[in-house]
Amino acid sequence: MQTRKIFLAPSILGANPLKIYDSIIAMENNFDWLHLDIMDGHFVRNLSFGADFALKIREAFPDIFLDVHLMIDELKIILPQFIKAGASLVTIHAETEPQLLHASLNEIRKAGIKSGVAICPSTPVENIFDVLEVADLVLVMSVTPGFGGQKFIERSLEKVNKLVSIRAAKKYNYLIEIDGGINLNNIALAVKSGCDAIVAGSAVFNNAEKTPSEVLKSMRANVEEVFNFD
Ligand code: DX5
Ligand code: ZN
16 A cells, blocks of 8 residues: 655635634644645735734744745745744745746745745646756645635646656655645545645635534545555
């Protein structure tokens, strides 16, 4: 039986903003990373959290792995703020200042944390070929960034397949993360396609029958089933 570590990364954007602290507690540690979606109202058509919010989470949960997904334009200003706030991994978009992408990924690594590069559904994997050597993670967006609760774009898994092949051919080490529209019905497919980290927002926090902790346990069970049948 072949196994590999799968990281469950619930997106707190899917929780009721008035109950974020309680929502983190409600997961009862059945997650690996806490995914923080940062939106500036410019790169995407929505606003979310600032670096002070990340800092408060870091202070309240010192041991949490903070997976910060920056959907922003002003990297120069905002990136250092999230590094300082205690992010464990910062992912930046390939579409944001592509001329600075390599340098920005290096800047993240130099701060002693993990670097990630994200691509929107309309961006081909080819656009990030030349920065894969400095990425600890590649985030494949499976919805248009900006909002939770959208429908999964299945074609994104073709990019995951491609990234798996490139990683093997070039002996790279990046993890592959999928973000958008993941739920209990498609998580197994994502894992089979080669995803290592799974982001899920509304599926975890807006389930009418299950608590966040129960959803995550079911997700873990679905993932384990993939390996049991391999
Ligand atoms: C979308 C965000 C996602 C989103 C996931 O811009 O990057 O992380 O919150 O939410 P769901 O799982 O509801 O698609
Ligand atoms: Zn995200």
